[in-house]
Amino acid sequence: MNIQQLEYILAVDQFKSFSKAADYCHVTQATLSAMVKKLEEQLDIVIFDRKANPIATTENGREILAQALQVVAHANALLDSSKSINRKIEGKLKLGVIPTIASSLMSIILKPLMEKYPALIFEIHEQTTSQLMKSLLDGKLDLGILSTPIATSDLETELLYKEELVLYGHFGKGAIKKAELNEQRLFLLQDGHCLRDQIIQLCELKKNKFLPGNLRFESNTFDTLLNLVDDFQGMTFLPKLYSAQLSEARQKRLIPLVEGRIEREISLCYYRPYARWNVIKRLNADIQELVKLHLS
Numbered sequence: 001m002n003i004q005q006l007e008y009i010l011a012v013d014q015f016k017s018f019s020k021a022a023d024y025c026h027v028t029q030a031t032l033s034a035m036v037k038k039l040e041e042q043l044d045i046v047i048f049d050r051k052a053n054p055i056a057t058t059e060n061g062r063e064i065l066a067q068a069l070q071v072v073a074h075a076n077a078l079l080d081s082s083k084s085i086n087r088k089i090e091g092k093l094k095l096g097v098i099p100t101i102a103s104s105l106m107s108i109i110l111k112p113l114m115e116k117y118p119a120l121i122f123e124i125h126e127q128t129t130s131q132l133m134k135s136l137l138d139g140k141l142d143l144g145i146l147s148t149p150i151a152t153s154d155l156e157t158e159l160l161y162k163e164e165l166v167l168y169g170h171f172g173k174g175a176i177k178k179a180e181l182n183e184q185r186l187f188l189l190q191d192g193h194c195l196r197d198q199i200i201q202l203c204e205l206k207k208n209k210f211l212p213g214n215l216r217f218e219s220n221t222f223d224t225l226l227n228l229v230d231d232f233q234g235m236t237f238l239p240k241l242y243s244a245q246l247s248e249a250r251q252k253r254l255i256p257l258v259e260g261r262i263e264r265e266i267s268l269c270y271y272r273p274y275a276r277w278n279v280i281k282r283l284n285a286d287i288q289e290l291v292k293l294h295l296s
Contacts, residue, residue, distance in 0.1 A: 003075050005039040006068040008032050009047055013065050016054035089279055090119035096132040096144040097124065100195045101266060103222060104241035105145065109290050116286065120279070129194045136271045143280060144269040145287075147194050157267040158284050161291045164263045165199065166243045167255040168226065169235030175256045178203050185234030187225050198264055199237050226250065239264070241294055 011021035012032075022029040040047050047061035057065060097106065106124070114122060127135060129150065135141040136155055148157050167176065171184070181203050189196045199205065219225045225236045226246075235255070238246075243254060268284055270276070 001039060001042055003072060005035050006072050008035050009039065009061075009065060010068055010072060012036060012048060012055065013057050013061075016056075018055065089117045089282055092121040092123055093276070093279060094123045094125065094140065094142045096127050096135055096141040096146075098129050098132060098146045098194070099126050099220075100189070100222075100239065101145055101147070102126050104239060104245060105266075105291070107245075108241065108294055109287050112290055113283070113286060133269070136269060139271075142270070142276050143283070145266065146269055147198065148265045148267040148269070150269065155269050155271050157269050158280070160266045160268055160284065160287055161295060162263045163266055163295065164240040164261045165195075165237045166240055167235060167257060168238050168243065168246075168250070168253055169229050169255060170233040170253065171235065171255050175258045177258045181205060181235070185229075185232055187219065187228045187232075187234050187236045189225070190220055195237075195239075195264070199262075203262065241291070244294060 008021065008025060008027075011024050012018060015021045015024065018033050018036075019029050022032040025032060036047070043064065045060045045064060046058055047064055049056040049058055102124075110122065110124070114120075125132075125135070125141065129146050132141065132144045132146055133150060133152060133155060136144055144155075145160070148159070150157065169184070176184075182205060186205065188199060219228065222236075222238055222242055225238075228234065229236050243251075246254075268280065268287075270280060
């Protein structure tokens, strides 16, 4: 027995016709008749006198219909209630973002989200990937935005978007091959940043021996990397969203890769999603739409 069967018998009782009831319920007459017959067999009660013209509801059938009407009404009320709950986005959201994403993403999504959900208080924390994952597991954060994949199965992730990593710097020959990167002064973020490890892996980089011999400098921000690159005529990798914010002069120093683009995955990350599932679902869709405008 299911709600659909109860809706079918209510329609037959209303229209006194299996064909009209089927049209009303947007199913074939054969389907509706079979489902009603199955319900009668389950209840061991004949609900309709099919020999009558028009079809008549039996005395026992009227009692079943009275209860069916209540059940369907309660089911519809439950659906309406769930829709209302899902529309309600309020309270406090503790959101963690890794720095290499926060520096460009927050300026795109934060103001529109705050305007769309005025009853939702955004509490933003910039944390490294390892700190963010621990905070999620400890319940100190509701949601995280980081680069995936991550080295744990305890947390769940939902892909938001894929972001190209673009090469910035000084190179006199236009496009560059990945193999040539090992012959350049390449400045990267310091150890501990997942973006550093991703770039080294994706570009098969070796230990950089082309930096000045008396310089050991690994930055924590893209701004510092850019200044180092310009001062020492080197190169670095930047996320696409960040590079879109560069000045026109610096935009001209973006260098295409011969083998095509390399990219990273940006995902929502959470633990025990059922606690804030309606928020997660809505923000996932909203962030994807906002970012799409800047990556297209």
